[in-house]
Amino acid sequence: MTHAPDPLADLRSGFFVECAELLERLQDALTELEAAAEDAAATDPEVVNTAFRAVHSIKGGAGAFGLTALVGFAHRVETVLDALRDGAIRPRAEDVALLIRSADHLADLVSAGAAGTGAPDPAAGIEAGLAALVPGPRPEAAPAGTDAAHDNRPWQVAFRPQAALFASGNEPLFLLQALADLGATDIRCDFAALPRLAALDPEDSYLGWRLTLPATRRGAEIGEIFDFVEDVCDLTMERLAPARPTTTPGTERPAAVAETPSIRVDLDRVDRLMNLVGELAINQSILTQSLSEGGLDAHSALAARLETLTGLTRDIQDSVMTMRAQPVKPLFQRMGRVLRETAAALGKPARLKLEGEATEVDRTVIERLADPLMHMIRNALDHGLEPAEERRRAGKPAEGTITLTAAHRAGRLVVELGDDGRGLDRARIRAAAEQRGLIARDAPLGEAETDLLLFRPGFSTAGGVTDISGRGVGMDVVKTAITRLGGRIAIRSEPGRGTTFSLSLPLTLAVMDGMVVRAAGQMFVVPVAAILETAKLAALDRRSFGAEAALVRLRGAFAPLCDVAAALGMRTAGQTGAEAIAILTVAEDGSRTALVVDAILDQRQIVVKPLRGGFGRLPGISAATILGDGRIALILDPGELARLPGPGTGPKQEVA
Amino acid sequence: MTRPHDDTDGVELLTFRLGAETFCLDIMSVRELRGWTRPTPLPHAPAYLAGVINLRGTILPVIDLAARLGMAPVAAEPRHVIVVVEAAGQSAGLIVEAVSDIHTVPRAALEPPPALSAEGGEACIAALALVEDRLIRIVDLAALLPTVAAHAA
Numbered sequence: 001m002t003h004a005p006d007p008l009a010d011l012r013s014g015f016f017v018e019c020a021e022l023l024e025r026l027q028d029a030l031t032e033l034e035a036a037a038e039d040a041a042a043t044d045p046e047v048v049n050t051a052f053r054a055v056h057s058i059k060g061g062a063g064a065f066g067l068t069a070l071v072g073f074a075h076r077v078e079t080v081l082d083a084l085r086d087g088a089i090r091p092r093a094e095d096v097a098l099l100i101r102s103a104d105h106l107a108d109l110v111s112a113g114a115a116g117t118g119a120p121d122p123a124a125g126i127e128a129g130l131a132a133l134v135p136g137p138r139p140e141a142a143p144a145g146t147d148a149a150h151d152n153r154p155w156q157v158a159f160r161p162q163a164a165l166f167a168s169g170n171e172p173l174f175l176l177q178a179l180a181d182l183g184a185t186d187i188r189c190d191f192a193a194l195p196r197l198a199a200l201d202p203e204d205s206y207l208g209w210r211l212t213l214p215a216t217r218r219g220a221e222i223g224e225i226f227d228f229v230e231d232v233c234d235l236t237m238e239r240l241a242p243a244r245p246t247t248t249p250g251t252e253r254p255a256a257v258a259e260t261p262s263i264r265v266d267l268d269r270v271d272r273l274m275n276l277v278g279e280l281a282i283n284q285s286i287l288t289q290s291l292s293e294g295g296l297d298a299h300s301a302l303a304a305r306l307e308t309l310t311g312l313t314r315d316i317q318d319s320v321m322t323m324r325a326q327p328v329k330p331l332f333q334r335m336g337r338v339l340r341e342t343a344a345a346l347g348k349p350a351r352l353k354l355e356g357e358a359t360e361v362d363r364t365v366i367e368r369l370a371d372p373l374m375h376m377i378r379n380a381l382d383h384g385l386e387p388a389e390e391r392r393r394a395g396k397p398a399e400g401t402i403t404l405t406a407a408h409r410a411g412r413l414v415v416e417l418g419d420d421g422r423g424l425d426r427a428r429i430r431a432a433a434e435q436r437g438l439i440a441r442d443a444p445l446g447e448a449e450t451d452l453l454l455f456r457p458g459f460s461t462a463g464g465v466t467d468i469s470g471r472g473v474g475m476d477v478v479k480t481a482i483t484r485l486g487g488r489i490a491i492r493s494e495p496g497r498g499t500t501f502s503l504s505l506p507l508t509l510a511v512m513d514g515m516v517v518r519a520a521g522q523m524f525v526v527p528v529a530a531i532l533e534t535a536k537l538a539a540l541d542r543r544s545f546g547a548e549a550a551l552v553r554l555r556g557a558f559a560p561l562c563d564v565a566a567a568l569g570m571r572t573a574g575q576t577g578a579e580a581i582a583i584l585t586v587a588e589d590g591s592r593t594a595l596v597v598d599a600i601l602d603q604r605q606i607v608v609k610p611l612r613g614g615f616g617r618l619p620g621i622s623a624a625t626i627l628g629d630g631r632i633a634l635i636l637d638p639g640e641l642a643r644l645p646g647p648g649t650g651p652k653q654e655v656a
Numbered sequence: 657m658t659r660p661h662d663d664t665d666g667v668e669l670l671t672f673r674l675g676a677e678t679f680c681l682d683i684m685s686v687r688e689l690r691g692w693t694r695p696t697p698l699p700h701a702p703a704y705l706a707g708v709i710n711l712r713g714t715i716l717p718v719i720d721l722a723a724r725l726g727m728a729p730v731a732a733e734p735r736h737v738i739v740v741v742e743a744a745g746q747s748a749g750l751i752v753e754a755v756s757d758i759h760t761v762p763r764a765a766l767e768p769p770p771a772l773s774a775e776g777g778e779a780c781i782a783a784l785a786l787v788e789d790r791l792i793r794i795v796d797l798a799a800l801l802p803t804v805a806a807h808a809a
Contacts, residue, residue, distance in 0.1 A: 279713035522696065568699030609715050611708070619700055626710045632696040 015061040016114040017264065020330070023107050026054040027333050030100050037093045045085065051099075052081040058106065060228055062113065069119030070109040073127075077102050080133045082220065089133060098129045104337050153239035154215045155222060160190070160208030165232040172209070178225045179211060187211040212240070267363075270323055274510065277313075277320050278607040278626075284313045285628040321362065321508055328406045328415070329357035331366050331373070338374050339402060342381045349388060350381055350400040359406040361413045362508035365485060369415070369505070372481040376417050376501055377402065379475065384419035384499050394496065396420065413507055418500035424493040426450045433459060451491040455479040483587075486512060486529045514606040514625065516633065517583070517597040520565035523633040525606055525625055526595065530585045530638050537561075537580040537596055552594045554584045559592040560642060567644045568620060587639025595638055608635065620644050666760045669785065671792060672739065672752040674722050674730065678792045679752075680759070680785070685797050687740040687747065689755060694732065703729070706751055711740065718749040724800060725780055743797035750795075759787045766794070 029051035036043050059074035080099065083089050091099075105122045112119050157179070161172050176187065190208040200206070213222060219237060226235055288306055296303055336352045343350040385391075385400035392398055403418045426447060433439045433453045445453075453459055457476040482489050487505035506512065506529075514525035515534075533554060541553040542561070551558040561582065566573040582594040606625040611618065611634075620641040621634045669680040695707030695718040704723035708715050718738060723729040730736065730751060738749040766783040782796035 275713050282710075282713065570697075570699065609713075611715060618698055621699065624696075624708065624715050626713065626715075630710055631694075632708050632710050632715060634696065634698070 012065055015065060016110065018061065019058055019110045019114075022054040022058050023103065023110065024330055024333060026051050026103050026106070027100075027336070029054070030096060030103055031336075033091060034093065034096045034100065037091050037096045043084070043091060048081060048085045052078065052085055055081060055106070056227075058110070063228065065113070067109070067113045067119075070106070070113055073102075073109055073122065074106060076127065076130045077106065079220075080130050083134050095133055098126065098133070100340065102126055102130060104340070107337075155213035155217060155219075156210070156238055156240045157184075157213060157222060158190075158208065158210050158234075158236045159226070160234040161205050161229070162232050162234065163203060163205045165229050166203075166205060168229075168232060170229050170232070175225055175229065176209065176211075179213065179222070182217055182222065182225075183214045184211045185213075208234075215239070265323075270320070274320050274324065277317050278609075281313050281317055281607065282626050282628070282630065284309060286630050289628050317511075321510070322360070324362050324364075324508070324510075325360040326363050326366055327358050327360050328366060328369075328413075329354075331370060332357050332404055332406070334370065335373055335377055335404060338377050339381065342378050346381055347387075348381060348385050348400060349398060350385060350402055352377075353401055353403045355403065355405040356407050359408060359413065361406075361505070362510065364509040365413065365505055365507070368481065368485055368509075369503075372478040372503075373404075373415070373417070375475075375478045377404075380417060380419040380421070380499070380501075384421035386422050390422075394422075408507075409504075411507065413503075413505045415503040415505065416500055417503075418498055420498040423495040423497055424451055424454075424491070424499055425495075429453050448491075451493060454491065455489070485509065486527065509608065511605055511607055514604065514635065515583070515600060516602040516604065516627065517564075517581075518599045518601055519563075519568075519597045520570040522565075522570065523601070523627060523631065524564060524597070525633050525635045526583055526585065526597075526638065527622075527635065528603065530587070531583055532586055532592070533584040534600065535582050535584075537576065537582045538578060540582060552582060554582070554592075554594060557592070559584060559594045561594050561596055562638075562642050563596045564636065564641065565598075567641050585638035587642065591639065591642070593638055593642035595636070595641065606635075665763045667763050667766065667785075669759050669761055669787070669792075669794065670739070670755065671757050671759060671787070672737070672755045674725070674752055675727055677727070678756065678790065679721075679725075679795055680787075680792050681739065681741065681750075681795050681797070683758060685741050685743050687742050690738040690740060690749070692732075692734045692736050693738065695749075709738065709749060711747075711749070714747075716740065716747055716749050718751060719800070721750045721752060721795070725795075741797055741801075743801050746801045748801055759785075761785045761787060769793070 029047050032047045033043060033051070036047075055074050055078045059071055059078060062070035062074060077099070080089075080102075084091060089095070101123065105120075105126060108120050159172075159175070161170075165172070176184075180187070188210045190210060191206075193208070194200070194206045222237060223230075226233065288310065291302070291306065292298075296306075332354050336354070339350060339352045380402055381400070385402075386394070386396075388398040391400065401420045403416070403420075405416045405418075407414050429450055430439075430445065430453070433456070434441050436459065438453060438456050438459060439445065454475045455478075459476065479489055482503055482505070485505055486509065487503055490502045490504075491499065492502065493499040513528035515528055515531060517524050517526055535554065537552075543551045543553075543558070550561045552561050563573055563576055565571045576596050577598060580596050580598060581600055582596055583600075584592060584594050586592050606627075608623045609625055609632075611621065611624050618634075620637055622637040622640075623635045624632050625635060627633050668683040670683045670686055671678055671680040673679075690709075690711075693709045695709050697707040698705060698717075701707075704720045706718045706720040709718055710716075720729050730753060735754070737752055737755055739752055739755070740747065740749050742748075766785050769781045769784055780796050780799045781793045782799070783794045785792055785794060
């Protein structure tokens with residue numbers, strides 16, 4: 001905020017934001033083409049047009065910012081799409097697959113451009129494949145005069161800039177010079193529209209040009225000159241003698257699509273609004289609290305007004321939250337790419353089916369969902385799907401299907417990733433877990449419990465380490481990431497039919513349900529998501545363990561006791577009062593800890609405030625929040641708290 | 657910088673008391689003065705980090721400046737003041753006993769502190785200034801704030 005904005009940098013970042021949208025649109029169009037190609041249905045020309053326009057716009061912007069590698073590659077893709085559009089080639093499924101891979105590379109080039117790093121080379125075969133798709137000589141290889149022997153009618157081009165062309169800093173002279181380089185002759189300026197001097201608006205455009213170009217030039221070659229100005233000038237190109245009129249590439253306007261109008265807003269501004277609304281909510285509850293402490297009659301008019309204010313505040317808060325919400329679609333599309341690359345690396349044909357991509361969730365959740373989902377897709381391909389041969393024998397299509405769905409359910413986001421593979425081999429999982437010493441040889445385990453072994457750290461059934469998975473860092477990392485997000489993960493599996501992982505996630509990370517507790521006179525918040533049960537400490541079956549540590553029996557298992565105040569160094573261990581409460585929590589890794597606090601005060605929704613700016617990371621504390629009275633309470637991280645080396649915390653022990 | 661100074665090159669200093677001593681801060685780094693709010697203590701933090709307070713919805717670390725400068729920590733009292741400062745993009749509150757005055761001192765009158773003391777607190781003094789025949793010390797925020805991060809990390 002202290003730097004003067006660099007206008008070019010603004011344009012640049014605007015371009016990359018736009019690119020993300022264009023790539024999404026391209027991806028959509030290609031997915032549609034893929035479906036059409038598979039059904040051998042006729043391609044919808046509008047879909048090809050959409051893809052073409054997306055690539056074309058990327059190319060245009062990239063040219064303006066000097067991203068030559070991007071321009072070059074986009075041009076190659078565009079050439080193929082152009083040929084598709086003209087009906088010169090009919091896309092086969094593998095052609096569309098090639099285009100999809102090209103779109104991936106285009107995305108790479110865009111991110112390289114955004115990061116300012118060197119442009120990556122396309123994967124082997126993409127460029128050659130694209131070139132092979134274009135019928136006839138490629139444009140680069142087509143010197144003038146070789147490809148148009150069949151059409152010897154010269155081109156007549158009429159070009160009339162609009163005022164916007166000048167306003168956007170373009171110079172018709174350069175365009176005319178470029179046309180002259182193509183051999184334009186007979187360039188005439190058209191003054192017909194020029195008004196009388198008195199009526200002339202110096203900022204308007206009144207001139208046009210007509211010129212003739214040799215018949216040997218191709219339409220695309222001429223059209224290219226107007227690439228960056230096509231929407232700010234009137235342009236017609238035709239062969240002189242009666243011939244079919246040719247339009248320049250990309251001049252068709254998209255059919256009007258009914259879209260809700262939207263504006264682009266800086267994330268900073270939304271976050272600022274979010275902070276202000278959070279503050280409003282806090283102040284409002286402070287007000288309510290002090291009025292009720294001051295003896296406000298609950299039935300008075302003022303109390304009723306206050307009630308309305310409370311409702312309004314909550315509505316504003318909800319509205320701001322929806323402003324931050326984004327559809328999961330871009331995230332899902334990225335997964336499509338992960339799937340394609342992994343499938344190619346493993347040699348297992350697979351397709352991704354998406355459902356509910358329009359489901360919206362807070363962006364904080366989307367950002368942190370990418371890594372776990374990627375792990376899961378790789379795992380599904382590597383372990384879930386059988387090789388094509390085995391699938392055929394089982395009477396399944398050789399190509400595996402991975403289904404990724406999103407939906408809102410009971411105020412949470414539910415994301416499911418399913419495969420139609422072999423299902424979990426529970427005997428093998430059990431054997432692997434026994435071999436790795438994760439469970440005892442004779443431990444009685446149900447199906448669900450066996451499935452959960454997948455999430456244990458160090459678990460892997462893969463015989464050898466592959467590039468894709470099998471390092472034993474797969475599913476436990478996924479589980480940790482999901483739990484950190486305040487989510488839960490579940491597995492459903494049917495032998496021979498496939499496996500589905502179901503993630504249940506909060507819609508936002510900015511607000512959560514917290515239990516306000518007191519320890520050593522200070523307020524703390526325990527995330528409700530981590531709490532299994534609460535009980536009076538005095539009523540529980542306690543066993544001492546070592547000098548200071550103790551275990552407590554809760555829900556049929558022993559959990560180590562952790563005196564919050566002692567673990568945080570606020571008092572020495574063993575000073576818990578008679579009224580102390582034990583809160584049984586479950587950490588990300590599944591380990592249980594009973595937190596000991598002096599009292600439970602409240603359970604409410606809290607706004608999570610990151611602790612940043614100079615504290616580094618505080619052990620046992622995940623963030624902070626502001627309570628109804630304006631004071632700050634720290635949010636406890638039960639899993640980490642239990643691991644703190646402090647008096648009163650027992651040695652970490654597996655007791656589950 | 658919009659207000660013309662009498663001195664062409666002067667520094668405005670906010671002086672405050674801490675125990676029997678007087679210190680000052682470059683006023684350009686002072687954001688606001690706040691009345692006493694009891695900070696919420698942070699576990700496992702260095703002794704001079706008094707805790708955090710709620711500054712209009714953001715969470716602000718509060719430094720017990722006396723402790724940070726190697727003096728006896730100030731006992732929390734409602735008449736104390738929290739000076740909210742910002743340096744290098746980082747904000748913090750400093751507990752002082754009382755804010756006294758604002759002085760304008762020519763930049764040329766600032767002297768570097770003598771490199772005599774090996775005490776840790778002395779490293780947080782940027783310069784000395786002579787104000788009305790008294791020698792006052794200018795607190796070096798740049799030295800003060802990043803160490804908060806380094807210690808607590």
